[in-house]
Every structure is written in structure tokens, then in C-alpha cells.
Amino acid sequence: MRVFVGEFLCGGGMASTHEDQISSSLLREGLAMWRALVTDFAEWAQVVTPIDPRLNLRVDRMPDSVVCIPLRSGENVREQWLTIAKSCDIALVVAPETDDELGGMIQTFREAGVDVLATDLATLxxxxxxxxxxxxxxxxxxxxxxxxxxxxxxxxxxxxxxxxxxxxxxxxxxxxxxxxxxxxxxxxxxxxxxxxxxxxxxxxxxxxxxxxxxxxxxxxxxxxxxxxxxxxxxxxxxxxxxxxxxxxxxxxxxxxxxxxxxxxxxxxxxxxxxxxxxxxxxxxxxxxxxxxxxxxxxxxxxxxxxxxxxxxxxxxxxxxxxxxxxxxxxxxxxxxxxxxxxxxxxxxxxxxxxxxxxxxxxxxxxxxxxxxxxxxxxxxx
Structure with missing residues (x-):
């Protein structure tokens, strides 16, 4: 089974922001959640997860069943996430509600037929x-x-x-x-x-x-x-x-x-x-x-x-x-x-x-x- 895990900060959500301007505390928080999730899912599935290659996330410390895919600079992050997620059985998105980042990503996935672990649209x-x-x-x-x-x-x-x-x-x-x-x-x-x-x-x-x-x-x-x-x-x-x-x-x-x-x-x-x-x-x-x-x-x-x-x-x-x-x-x-x-x-x-x-x-x-x-x-x- 393949599981897509996309965490906003680690996965390129701040690609348009220079890495020096990304809050170090927010990045550490996102990194902690991302590592916890991929580690837990990796115990029973292959995990496919996008990463921002600028952030040096030390992916060499990940379990063998985790596949990290560096995003390409200059290309739409949501579209890249979707392309990766389409190859998986289920997907989990971790993103802020601010500016509809979370809702927009989930809607994009669902319209493309991706099975997202998320609440129904009304609850979202x-x-x-x-x-x-x-x-x-x-x-x-x-x-x-x-x-x-x-x-x-x-x-x-x-x-x-x-x-x-x-x-x-x-x-x-x-x-x-x-x-x-x-x-x-x-x-x-x-x-x-x-x-x-x-x-x-x-x-x-x-x-x-x-x-x-x-x-x-x-x-x-x-x-x-x-x-x-x-x-x-x-x-x-x-x-x-x-x-x-x-x-x-x-x-x-x-x-x-x-x-x-x-x-x-x-x-x-x-x-x-x-x-x-x-x-x-x-x-x-x-x-x-x-x-x-x-x-x-x-x-x-x-x-x-x-x-x-x-x-x-x-x-x-x-x-x-x-x-x-x-x-x-x-x-x-x-x-x-x-x-x-x-x-x-x-x-x-x-x-x-x-x-x-x-x-x-x-x-x-x-x-x-x-x-x-x-x-x-x-x-x-």
C-alpha cells in the first residue's frame, strides 16, 4: 500500500519564500509533525512524500519504506503534489486553513479522484x-x-x-x-x-x-x-x-x-x-x-x-x-x-x-x- 503524506512547510508550501525568511520555529514544528507521520505510516505502508530540496531535511534518516520526492523549483506546488498523490492509495495533507491552503489542496485532490484522509466538505x-x-x-x-x-x-x-x-x-x-x-x-x-x-x-x-x-x-x-x-x-x-x-x-x-x-x-x-x-x-x-x-x-x-x-x-x-x-x-x-x-x-x-x-x-x-x-x-x- 502506498500513502502520500504532504506537510505544507517541509513539502514546498513556502517555495515562493526565500528559505532565509521561513520561520525557523514554524519549520521545526512542521518537521516534527512530518517525521512523526511518515515514521508511523512507514511501519505498515510505503510512504511517498514531497520535500522542499532547499531545506536540507536529512532524509537519509528516514525509514527505507519512505520515498522523498524533491519538488522542482518554479513549478506549481499543488500540481506537483497532485501528480505524486495520484500514484498512491490514500493521501494525507497537513496545511494551514489560512487563505484556504488546506481546503484548496483537498478539493484539488478529490476532484482528481485521490482518496484523501480528510473531513467531508461541509465540515471542512x-x-x-x-x-x-x-x-x-x-x-x-x-x-x-x-x-x-x-x-x-x-x-x-x-x-x-x-x-x-x-x-x-x-x-x-x-x-x-x-x-x-x-x-x-x-x-x-x-x-x-x-x-x-x-x-x-x-x-x-x-x-x-x-x-x-x-x-x-x-x-x-x-x-x-x-x-x-x-x-x-x-x-x-x-x-x-x-x-x-x-x-x-x-x-x-x-x-x-x-x-x-x-x-x-x-x-x-x-x-x-x-x-x-x-x-x-x-x-x-x-x-x-x-x-x-x-x-x-x-x-x-x-x-x-x-x-x-x-x-x-x-x-x-x-x-x-x-x-x-x-x-x-x-x-x-x-x-x-x-x-x-x-x-x-x-x-x-x-x-x-x-x-x-x-x-x-x-x-x-x-x-x-x-x-x-x-x-x-x-x-x-
């Missing part, structure tokens, strides 16, 4: 736009922060908090402004004044109530031989920090930015069920059974009734590099047609959401892809 469109996500969560009675966008009929002179949608955060003291198609913590700004956040909001941004609590996330996989199969991975903490705005605008002294620094997990057992509950609400409401990866970002409040879903990511997330170290199975084997049945002939797949064996080690990772495995606590084995 919903999750790629955070305003659409907020409205979708509201429509399905899934708790989410109060949210405003230009479509809320906001104006600088006539902004009303009653125009927002979402039941959580009505008494918020801070507000978050971010791009509707943003990826990670890119361009996220926190305001102490709601009117300032809304009145200066660009048309492609939205504002959400800041929810007090602990940010967490959960990665969900779906789409084996029976497309209703679902794997809910261990929930993990997201580590973020606030820093004062460095724009030099002396007027906005109440502004700071959010920086994602990494994550850790698995989270405490008693809190896992709260994250899983939110994840199950999301997956049950999807228009079609999940195929591929889905990342769900949440905030856990002091009380269960304060828990809410912040965002839905229709793709693999950075947490994969840590989650794969928390369990004893290869997560990608859910798509391995040669491992469909258990030896007990029960008809169940080798991996299901209820059968993941989670290790007792705490795993920590940075936003740049460095992973640290801590020893088990005393008494654990």
Missing part, C-alpha cells in the same frame, strides 16, 4: 472559518464562548454586546480577537476593553469572550474500513502565555498577544471525561462520519457547566507528536487494511476509541516540536 468549510464554527456549535447546542464578527452588524459607533452569539462568557472581563481562518496562535490579540476589540476589528477577524479556565485539546481520528470507526485520543493540556503587545501603539495599553508554547499530557483522569464529552458532542453532530484527523480545542472551567469548545481544526495538530508517545499503538494503523481484524475474530478493529492503552509517563512538547518523556510517578508502571 465550517471548521476552516472560526465564525462559521461558532454558529455551527450554537446550532447544535454545544457550549462555546460568546462571539462577534462583522456579520453581527457591529459598527465602531454602535457596538452592542447583545449582538454576539454563544452562551459562555457573558460576564467576561477580557476578549480575544483572532483571524477567522487563523492557524495556531497566529495574530491572536487579547483586549481588556470589549469596544476596542470590536471597533478596530478587521473584516476577516472575530472577537470571542475570554474564558477563564485551562485550555486543553483532544485529537480524534476516523475513517477505517467501516467509516464510523472512531479513535478519541487522550486529552492534553495546551500551554499558552500572554505577552504585552509589541506593536508600539501607546494608546492600546490594555492589549496583549497570545503565544502557544507547547503542551503536555495526558490530563488528569477525572478531567478526561469532561473533554471526551465535548468531543463526542462535536463528532455526533458532524454531517458525515469522520474520516481523517480532527482537533478540538476546549477550555475547562472551574465547574463542568463552564466547559466549552473554542475551535475545531479539520486536520492534524501539533499535539500528535506528543500523543503518539502516550499510547502503545500506532494511531495510523486505523487506516491499514491489512490489520482490520483482531485475533479474536470479534469483528473489531485493532484500534478503537475504547481500547487505547495509555502509558503512565507524562509527555511534554514545545511548539517547535521538541518532545520530553518524563518517568512514571512512584507507584506507576
Amino acid at each position: 468549510r465550517m471548521a476552516s472559518d472560526k465564525w462559521f464554527t461558532a454558529k455551527w456549535l450554537m446550532e447544535h447546542a454545544i457550549p462555546t464562548p460568546q462571539t462577534w464578527a462583522m456579520e453581527s452588524n457591529l459598527t465602531a459607533s454602535e457596538a452592542r454586546r447583545s449582538n454576539g452569539i454563544g452562551p459562555i462568557g457573558l460576564d467576561a472581563k477580557r476578549w480575544v480577537r483572532k483571524p477567522r481562518d487563523g492557524c495556531g496562535s497566529d495574530s491572536i490579540v487579547v483586549f481588556d476593553d470589549w469596544k476596542s476589540a470590536c471597533s478596530t476589528m478587521p473584516s476577516n477577524n472575530l472577537v470571542q469572550a475570554w474564558i477563564e479556565g485551562r485550555p486543553a485539546s483532544v485529537l480524534v481520528l476516523g475513517g477505517a474500513i467501516e467509516v464510523s470507526d472512531l479513535v478519541i485520543c487522550p486529552a492534553v493540556w495546551q500551554h499558552c502565555r500572554l505577552r504585552e503587545d509589541d506593536s508600539g501603539n501607546a494608546i492600546q495599553t490594555d492589549v496583549c498577544t497570545v503565544c502557544y508554547t507547547g503542551g503536555s499530557g495526558p490530563i488528569e483522569t477525572e478531567l478526561q471525561s469532561r473533554v471526551v464529552s465535548l468531543a463526542e458532542q462535536v463528532t455526533r453532530a458532524l454531517p458525515e462520519p469522520l474520516r481523517g484527523f480532527l482537533g478540538i480545542d476546549v477550555v475547562l472551567g472551574d465547574r463542568m457547566e463552564d466547559d466549552c469548545v473554542i475551535e475545531i481544526n479539520p486536520r492534524l495538530t501539533t499535539s500528535y507528536i506528543g500523543i503518539r508517545q502516550m499510547i502503545n499503538e500506532n494511531l495510523t494503523s486505523i487506516w491499514n487494511p491489512s490489520a482490520v481484524r483482531n485475533s479474536d475474530t470479534s469483528g473489531e478493529r485493532r484500534i478503537t476509541g475504547r481500547q487505547l492503552r495509555v502509558r503512565t509517563n507524562q509527555i511534554r512538547w514545545t511548539s517547535e516540536g521538541d518532545v520530553q518523556i518524563e518517568p512514571p510517578l512512584d507507584g506507576d508502571s
Whole structure:
């Protein structure tokens, strides 16, 4: 079986940008995800993956079953990816939602008949736009922060908090402004004044109530031989920090930015069920059974009734590099047609959401892809 793995940064997505101008931290993050994916798929398939030849990715360290194909400079990256993917049985694309990079690539592949491990089109469109996500969560009675966008009929002179949608955060003291198609913590700004956040909001941004609590996330996989199969991975903490705005605008002294620094997990057992509950609400409401990866970002409040879903990511997330170290199975084997049945002939797949064996080690990772495995606590084995 041949599997195409295309990661945006490593695979030439920045081909029009000089290599010296590519963020080294983003490249390390992309490199970590790319190596993790191709290594896991290579355990049971031949992996074919495009690479940017300018980046010196040390492909000599890859498993023998990984075929790296350098992209040709000056030619369309999407077309080159498609040509490579057509020779494979399934394809996985890791790209940002920004400027429809992810959606455009998946649509191109599917129109050409490539079997892509990705969500259905409706889910992809919903999750790629955070305003659409907020409205979708509201429509399905899934708790989410109060949210405003230009479509809320906001104006600088006539902004009303009653125009927002979402039941959580009505008494918020801070507000978050971010791009509707943003990826990670890119361009996220926190305001102490709601009117300032809304009145200066660009048309492609939205504002959400800041929810007090602990940010967490959960990665969900779906789409084996029976497309209703679902794997809910261990929930993990997201580590973020606030820093004062460095724009030099002396007027906005109440502004700071959010920086994602990494994550850790698995989270405490008693809190896992709260994250899983939110994840199950999301997956049950999807228009079609999940195929591929889905990342769900949440905030856990002091009380269960304060828990809410912040965002839905229709793709693999950075947490994969840590989650794969928390369990004893290869997560990608859910798509391995040669491992469909258990030896007990029960008809169940080798991996299901209820059968993941989670290790007792705490795993920590940075936003740049460095992973640290801590020893088990005393008494654990």
C-alpha cells in the first residue's frame, strides 16, 4: 500500500519564500509533525512524500519504506503534489486553513479522484472559518464562548454586546480577537476593553469572550474500513502565555498577544471525561462520519457547566507528536487494511476509541516540536 503524506512547510508550501525568511520555529514544528507521520505510516505502508530540496531535511534518516520526492523549483506546488498523490492509495495533507491552503489542496485532490484522509466538505468549510464554527456549535447546542464578527452588524459607533452569539462568557472581563481562518496562535490579540476589540476589528477577524479556565485539546481520528470507526485520543493540556503587545501603539495599553508554547499530557483522569464529552458532542453532530484527523480545542472551567469548545481544526495538530508517545499503538494503523481484524475474530478493529492503552509517563512538547518523556510517578508502571 502506498500513502502520500504532504506537510505544507517541509513539502514546498513556502517555495515562493526565500528559505532565509521561513520561520525557523514554524519549520521545526512542521518537521516534527512530518517525521512523526511518515515514521508511523512507514511501519505498515510505503510512504511517498514531497520535500522542499532547499531545506536540507536529512532524509537519509528516514525509514527505507519512505520515498522523498524533491519538488522542482518554479513549478506549481499543488500540481506537483497532485501528480505524486495520484500514484498512491490514500493521501494525507497537513496545511494551514489560512487563505484556504488546506481546503484548496483537498478539493484539488478529490476532484482528481485521490482518496484523501480528510473531513467531508461541509465540515471542512465550517471548521476552516472560526465564525462559521461558532454558529455551527450554537446550532447544535454545544457550549462555546460568546462571539462577534462583522456579520453581527457591529459598527465602531454602535457596538452592542447583545449582538454576539454563544452562551459562555457573558460576564467576561477580557476578549480575544483572532483571524477567522487563523492557524495556531497566529495574530491572536487579547483586549481588556470589549469596544476596542470590536471597533478596530478587521473584516476577516472575530472577537470571542475570554474564558477563564485551562485550555486543553483532544485529537480524534476516523475513517477505517467501516467509516464510523472512531479513535478519541487522550486529552492534553495546551500551554499558552500572554505577552504585552509589541506593536508600539501607546494608546492600546490594555492589549496583549497570545503565544502557544507547547503542551503536555495526558490530563488528569477525572478531567478526561469532561473533554471526551465535548468531543463526542462535536463528532455526533458532524454531517458525515469522520474520516481523517480532527482537533478540538476546549477550555475547562472551574465547574463542568463552564466547559466549552473554542475551535475545531479539520486536520492534524501539533499535539500528535506528543500523543503518539502516550499510547502503545500506532494511531495510523486505523487506516491499514491489512490489520482490520483482531485475533479474536470479534469483528473489531485493532484500534478503537475504547481500547487505547495509555502509558503512565507524562509527555511534554514545545511548539517547535521538541518532545520530553518524563518517568512514571512512584507507584506507576
